[in-house]
Amino acid sequence: MKKVLVPIDLSSVSEEALQFAVDCACSDTGYLVLLHVVDYMDIASLGLVGLANREQELREEMIKEAQQHLDELTKKYARKGLKFKTRIVFDRPWRGIINIAIEEQVDAIIMGSHGRGRVAESLLGSVAGRVVHEAPVPVTIIRPKAMRDRLIKHWHHIGKE
Ligand SMILES: Nc1ncnc2c1ncn2[C@@H]1O[C@H](COP(=O)(O)OP(=O)(O)OP(=O)(O)O)[C@@H](O)[C@H]1O
Ligand SMILES: [Mg+2]
Secondary structure, rough: OOOEEEEOOOOOOHHHHHHHHHHHHOOOOOEEEEEEEHHHHHHOOOOOHHOHHHHHHHHHHHHHHHHHHHHHHHHHHHOOOEEEEEEEEEOOOHHHHHHHHOOOOEEEEEEEOOOOOOOOOOOOOOHHHHHHHOOOOOOOEEEOOOHHHHHHHHHHHHHOO
């Protein structure tokens, strides 16, 4: 593993993807780019709920919250020989992830199967799905641990039928 992009939507599933990336990257000289994309559709919808006049303030709050979260993660997962960089951009999440993957010239993307949304467990979240379809570099999708365990049991059982 060389330079890897890890998109973080501030959910525990994206943190599980980060743990996997750290474990992979540590066996080599790893460089992880932690990216949070602030969805500009969330900002655009502020006008609809009468908050357009607070747009700048809310933008700054979102950046601050994301930066704090990314900084905490870089501290928590600090390892010898592992380098971190954090990025925050405004975009649609899937497009921000692909653009930054190209701009940072990463070798791979490691991300969660789900995030903060409420997509059925057996499916892929919409951001994960779009990135898998469109990314120019290999993408590794990490499911939540509880689901991985259930799948192993399931396939173990099927294999004996
Ligand atoms: N805004 C974001 N910024 C950075 N990474 C993101 C963002 N949104 C999602 N991701 C990445 O995509 C992974 C899957 O999240 P995704 O949004 O596809 O699932 P979901 O939230 O469960 O479903 P949906 O958003 O479709 O309701 C996350 O674990 C994270 O790695
Ligand atoms: Mg989501």
